[in-house]
Amino acid sequence: MISKSPTYSRTTITELMIPSYANFSGKIHGGILLSLMDKVAFACASKHSGEYCVTVSVEGVEFFQPVEVGELVSLTASVIYVGKTSMIIGIHIESMKPKTGEKKHTNSCYFTMVAKNEIEKKTKVPDLKIENIDELKRFVEGKEIKKFSRKKRKLLDMGIESYDKENLLKACSMERCDVSAI
Numbered sequence: 050m051i052s053k054s055p056t057y058s059r060t061t062i063t064e065l066m067i068p069s070y071a072n073f074s075g076k077i078h079g080g081i082l083l084s085l086m087d088k089v090a091f092a093c094a095s096k097h098s099g100e101y102c103v104t105v106s107v108e109g110v111e112f113f114q115p116v117e118v119g120e121l122v123s124l125t126a127s128v129i130y131v132g133k134t135s136m137i138i139g140i141h142i143e144s145m146k147p148k149t150g151e152k153k154h155t156n157s158c159y160f161t162m163v164a165k166n167e168i169e170k171k172t173k174v175p176d177l178k179i180e181n182i183d184e185l186k187r188f189v190e191g192k193e194i195k196k197f198s199r200k201k202r203k204l205l206d207m208g209i210e211s212y213d214k215e216n217l218l219k220a221c222s223m224e225r226c227d228v229s230a231i
């Protein structure tokens with residue numbers, strides 16, 4: 050299988066934020082942006098793998114600044130790391146006011162996508178061809194994200210389930226929840 054560079058699959062989509070995308074305060078719904086992130090991640094992962102891909106997990110979605118109606122949102126997706134069947138796609142999101150050219154970085158996040166073949170079985174993806182130090186840094190960053198995401202899954206799967214009532218109450222002692230009905 051021939052290795053492919055991040056440049057080969059890098060994908061940008063730009064979309065105008067129209068009024069029907071807005072919430073009651075006139076800002077763009079987070080879900081609209083999430084859907085665009087998923088689309089660009091799919092396009093990028095499919096180019097790298099040469100297969101249809103599914104979204105497995107998402108890390109780091111935070112909305113730093115609101116996006117307004119009339120702005121142009123550009124999402125650039127790049128493969129930063131590949132495992133055996135999975136790829137981590139880094140997405141950089143920027144919003145621009147077309148009249149002034151003023152830009153703001155609204156979010157960066159990471160989608161893990163898995164390649165599936167024609168019988169819907171997960172399938173091996175090409176190696177990533179690293180061509181500069183920046184891509185090497187991103188690759189190591191992706192490796193850390195994969196580790197972190199595995200740790201988080203373990204914690205969510207086992208950590209809290211193993212707490213008894215006393216531990217659960219202790220963990221909530223300084224929190225804003227009323228446990229008097231338990």
Ligand SMILES: CC(C)(COP(=O)(O)OP(=O)(O)OC[C@H]1O[C@@H](n2cnc3c(N)ncnc32)[C@H](O)[C@@H]1OP(=O)(O)O)[C@@H](O)C(=O)NCCC(=O)NCCS
Binds near residue numbers: 134135136161163
């Ligand atoms: C993704 C899916 C194929 C994983 O299947 P599985 O049999 O559990 O596979 P594995 O545990 O072997 O994981 C396959 C790869 O995904 C990675 N992976 C699995 N779960 C993950 C998670 N929660 N977060 C990050 N990576 C994950 C594994 O590390 C592995 O990567 P590698 O092959 O590069 O080492 C399967 O869960 C699936 O089809 N999910 C539905 C996806 C979907 O439909 N998404 C659309 C949204 S509705």
